[in-house]
Amino acid sequence: MGQSSEFSLDLRLEKQSLFVCKLELCELRMINDQNYPWFILVPRLNNVREIYELSEFSRGVLEREIFCISKALAGHFNAFKTNIAALGNLVAQLHIHIIIRYETDKSWPEPVWGKFPAAPYSRAQVQERVETVRKLINS
């Protein structure tokens, strides 16, 4: 499943999101949209579209990464609800959304996809938020 070749991130995901940190299996990235604290976990493997295509070992690691990251983010951002989803209808490369939701957010109670154009962070905001999340994950 491409573990031996270098991991290549889908160009669309690269454009929409910012690198936060590397985990055992995944790259954690933040979607560049101030409307929601919105993150994605991207397994660093090529040619994987579906969770069930992962090995049993990788599925276990992914489960733990989803658990740790979603719990940490939900706590830090004081989530009302956490949305976790692997859709991949537009971008085939497997990626798991972790979206912190509030009853006061722009799309509540609907899912966030396709609702509003992304509101990019300023450079200073990106730096501050990415740094904060990096520390949170490594603590």
Add this chain to the structure above:
Amino acid sequence: MGQSSEFSLDLRLEKQSLFVCKLELCELRMINDQNYPWFILVPRLNNVREIYELSEFSRGVLEREIFCISKALAGHFNAFKTNIAALGNLVAQLHIHIIIRYETDKSWPEPVWGKFPAAPYSRAQVQERVETVRKLINS
């Protein structure tokens, strides 16, 4: 987390979906909507809203049930893509959607939630499909 008290299914989930079978942790149900082969896994526990609230053991079982069921359904229904999601913005009780998607389905490539009113199956169709999926899962 309520393992000792009897499991009680949210009334809205009960109305929208049909019982397929019991797994180790979850109840597998089919959403009563012909627009998509659409299933939900509902952990038979009370007062759980988020995956990260489950015990490590239950998270492992849930991961395996998501894997087995999504793989079986994707194969049987010849999925173009499988959407897997835990949202819970409208129904608090933890439930995981497994939705079989085609490039030709009504909402493609968008997520299915909130797009079209459900198109209920006839009683005969329900019986046939539930029976088919039950056999698939138990095979």
